[in-house]
Amino acid sequence: MNKTIFTEMLENKQMTVSRRFSAPLDKVWAAWTERDLLEKWWAPKPYRAVSKSFDFSEGGHWHYYMEGPGGEKHWCLVNYMEISAPKYFTARDSFCDEDANLNPNLPGNVGRNVFKADGAETEVLVTLTFVAVDDMKKIIEMGFKEGFTMGLDQLEELLSV
């Protein structure tokens, strides 16, 4: 099994996560972008991910909850921003309620997920930008609750202090 490699730039609110998978690019891309496959690996055990709605498209979202062993539910919303299949996509990840209303009191992140084929293997590089509570409020106030298609550069500009 390959190692998961991290780099931290926490003073810039960022962390990268990379991993090489012994599977072709199309298969890895499918696992990230198809509901049934995504549900199988996204929630770290003992949690499981259950979707309420799923639409992998720019401006679309994945509304799901993570259910713990005691039955407790944590609702999450992934807003897909930019998609360039099968090379990369960016998405905002936040906490919400059952009706997909964002929770302004919990921080989230924006992830840029890059996929690179290397023979029969695939390298995945995730760059996470952490969004603090105040920034979440800023996003909500600006009305990006639905159809969040803003580019990552624009978002970083919005969130820069």
Added chain:
Amino acid sequence: MKRMNPTAHTVMSALAEPRRQQIVELLSSKASLNASDIAGHFEVTLAAVSQHLKVLREAKVVLMTKKAQQRLYRINPQAFEELEQWSRRMKETWTTRFDQLDALLNASD
């Protein structure tokens, strides 16, 4: 509502500014300093430094104590412990997640 303890996200936000990172680095190498000592180090105005210190204090990255007429600033180690713990949890989550993805990719061969 003010939080009692620093949180990883507020610490990161407070640090996400080059001058504040420099102030934190400076304070890490000293026991404690007052605002004008800090201003002197960077040749910036006292007002600018005070503003940065306010942000750092609100995020609990630095602590302030009054000594006679002086306000002395020092690093709050708890902020960095919180950041480290949170970072460890993030890494655990992603490691587990990617192990599960790896297993899924291999299982469907």
